[in-house]
Amino acid sequence: MRACFVALQDFEHALDPAAPCGDAIADAYLDRMFSRCTTWAGRVFVAEVDGAVAGFVCVWGRVPxxxxxxxxxxxxxxxxxxxxxxxRRRGLGRALLQRAEAYARALGMGAIGIGVMAENREALALYDADGYRPVHVELRKTLA
Ligand SMILES: CC(C)(COP(=O)(O)OP(=O)(O)OC[C@H]1O[C@@H](n2cnc3c(N)ncnc32)[C@H](O)[C@@H]1OP(=O)(O)O)[C@@H](O)C(=O)NCCC(=O)NCCS
Incomplete structure (x- = not known):
């Protein structure tokens, strides 16, 4: 799971070099992620291939x-x-997302959200195809 998080963060670092690299923040980030799972009825679902973790989704089930x-x-x-x-491109990402949605539905939630970087075309394509629509757009301007 740590290796998966590092891959995720390094991917986002490549899109936004101001974001930290994965290895530098993985332990602190995952501690915080699991702590919020405790607070907000979260779950982590992993995709396994040949007994090894190929990916994961973390869903906080009930966020006030x-x-x-x-x-x-x-x-x-x-x-x-x-x-x-x-x-990638074997259906695991969609399967993980659908597993997170099933968990949220089982808790009785009426909506599920996700944040994504504007330049992350692969993830945006998945979310759009699966019915996610933009609600809030955050902008940033680089100051000299
Ligand atoms: C986004 C991510 C989780 C998708 O995982 P995946 O296992 O490759 O996704 P799937 O094979 O289930 O594909 C599901 C859909 O995503 C979209 N998609 C995925 N990769 C794509 C690509 N390279 N180009 C275009 N669309 C893509 C397609 O709509 C695809 O549906 P289709 O196969 O019916 O066309 C994966 O690319 C990833 O881990 N990226 C790096 C980390 C990341 O960006 N995480 C999301 C942060 S918000």
């Missing part, structure tokens, strides 16, 4: 609204989804 101006209902949130490069 974080801000007063948000919709005031608990929701599920996919914090991380990754498939190792050599196992």
């Amino acid at each position: 609204p974080q801000e007063p101006d948000e919709p005031q209902a608990d929701y599920a949130y996919v914090s991380d989804l990754v498939v190792l490069a050599r196992w």
Whole structure:
């Protein structure tokens, strides 16, 4: 799982070099991810190929609204989804996402969210094909 997280973060680092590399933050990040699983009924589902972890999804099952101006209902949130490069395009990413959704439905959640970098075309294609629509767009301007 750690190797999968490092691959995910390094992928995002390649899209945004200001983001840290995976190995530098993996332990702290995964500690925080599991701690939020405890707080928000989270689960991690792994995809295995030949007995080894090929990818994982982490879904926080019941997240309360974080801000007063948000919709005031608990929701599920996919914090991380990754498939190792050599196992991509075989349906594992979609299967993991659908497993996270099934878990959220079983908890009675009415909506599930996910964050994605604007340049991450592969992930955006998956989310769009599976019915996810943009709700909030975050912009950044580089200052000289
Ligand atoms: C995004 C990711 C999890 C997809 O995993 P995957 O196992 O390759 O996905 P699947 O094989 O289940 O493909 C599902 C759909 O994703 C889209 N997709 C995946 N890879 C794609 C690519 N290279 N180009 C275009 N569309 C792509 C397609 O819509 C595909 O459906 P289709 O095969 O019916 O056309 C994987 O590419 C990954 O780990 N990327 C790096 C980490 C990352 O970006 N994680 C998401 C962070 S928000």
